[in-house]
Amino acid sequence: MSGGGQGRLSGSAAIVTGAGSGIGKATALAFGAEGARTVCADINLENAEATAAGIRDAGGDAFAVAVDVAEEASAEACVKAALDRYGAIDAIANCAGIVRNGTAMNTDLATWNLIIGINLTGLWLMCKAVLPHMVERRSGSIINIASVGSLVASPSNAAYIAAKGGVATLTKSMAVDFAPYNIRANAICPGTVPTPLVINHYMNRGEVDPNDIAAGIAATEKRYPLHRHGRPEEIAALAVYLASHRESGFMTGSLLPIDGGISAAAWQVGQ
Numbered sequence: 001m002s003g004g005g006q007g008r009l010s011g012s013a014a015i016v017t018g019a020g021s022g023i024g025k026a027t028a029l030a031f032g033a034e035g036a037r038t039v040c041a042d043i044n045l046e047n048a049e050a051t052a053a054g055i056r057d058a059g060g061d062a063f064a065v066a067v068d069v070a071e072e073a074s075a076e077a078c079v080k081a082a083l084d085r086y087g088a089i090d091a092i093a094n095c096a097g098i099v100r101n102g103t104a105m106n107t108d109l110a111t112w113n114l115i116i117g118i119n120l121t122g123l124w125l126m127c128k129a130v131l132p133h134m135v136e137r138r139s140g141s142i143i144n145i146a147s148v149g150s151l152v153a154s155p156s157n158a159a160y161i162a163a164k165g166g167v168a169t170l171t172k173s174m175a176v177d178f179a180p181y182n183i184r185a186n187a188i189c190p191g192t193v194p195t196p197l198v199i200n201h202y203m204n205r206g207e208v209d210p211n212d213i214a215a216g217i218a219a220t221e222k223r224y225p226l227h228r229h230g231r232p233e234e235i236a237a238l239a240v241y242l243a244s245h246r247e248s249g250f251m252t253g254s255l256l257p258i259d260g261g262i263s264a265a266a267w268q269v270g271q
């Protein structure tokens with residue numbers, strides 16, 4: 001499927017943050033493949049350009065924008081660039097994020113502020129920048145990449161879990177406030193998807209040996225009832241569904257785990 005008019009998102013335009021890597025990259029590629037004109041936004045412009053080129057090579061319409069979501073002026077400039085180019089924004093997928101280790105006791109304030117600043121405040125700033133346009137059009141879909149960590153905690157992840165919990169409740173807040181304007185807000189709560197973010201995080205926690213990353217990552221798959229990790233394309237498929245008003249038009253304020261069953265399990269048989 002290309003941007004030629006047959007796709008599930010044909011005729012729409014979307015912003016994807018974090019589009020240079022991992023889940024954001026897969027989401028941007030999926031949006032583009034389903035016919036959305038796609039703004040690939042990332043703090044790493046080179047990687048965002050590569051994603052946009054991938055969409056164009058497949059016959060879609062995309063361009064890249066450098067954005068630091070944690071800076072209000074940068075978030076506003078990103079939305080302006082999208083509107084200047086495409087004239088409208090139907091959906092935003094907020095995928096930019098980072099992770100650092102630490103409990104509530106040993107996380108330092110700078111790390112706390114960094115994690116909250118990008119994962120929660122940055123996500124809000126992108127929504128704040130795009131909402132006036134969506135309100136004016138009486139239409140929009142906000143897709144926030146939260147985490148299974150929005151629902152349950154994992155060890156030594158305090159700031160990240162706090163930020164992702166905030167994303168979950170901010171999503172509900174926006175769903176309530178903007179439903180009268182036909183704007184939907186939903187949060188996707190992925191379990192582990194072995195992207196650069198996760199691989200570095202697991203290495204920093206000592207769970208994965210840098211000399212044998214594949215074996216280390218594979219060992220952590222046993223935590224999941226389905227005994228495997230997710231793929232970026234599986235998360236992207238849910239984002240496409242949420243971006244499509246035709247398909248998900250009755251869904252707003254929802255937190256959607258896509259996590260191999262881990263948030264459903266108190267413990268696993270045999271463990």
Ligand SMILES: NC(=O)c1ccc[n+]([C@@H]2O[C@H](COP(=O)([O-])OP(=O)(O)OC[C@H]3O[C@@H](n4cnc5c(N)ncnc54)[C@H](O)[C@@H]3O)[C@@H](O)[C@H]2O)c1
Nearest residue numbers: 018020021022023043068069096097147190192193195197
């Ligand atoms: N991978 C997982 O297992 C997993 C699980 C649950 C939630 N998530 C969430 O999914 C989202 C994407 O993560 P990923 O695993 O694809 O990671 P990733 O590291 O592959 O991609 C994250 C992208 O965000 C960009 N980014 C970081 N800071 C930014 C900023 N200030 N402004 C703009 N862009 C910025 C990075 O450059 C990178 O391209 C994150 O919000 C993450 O918390 C990931």
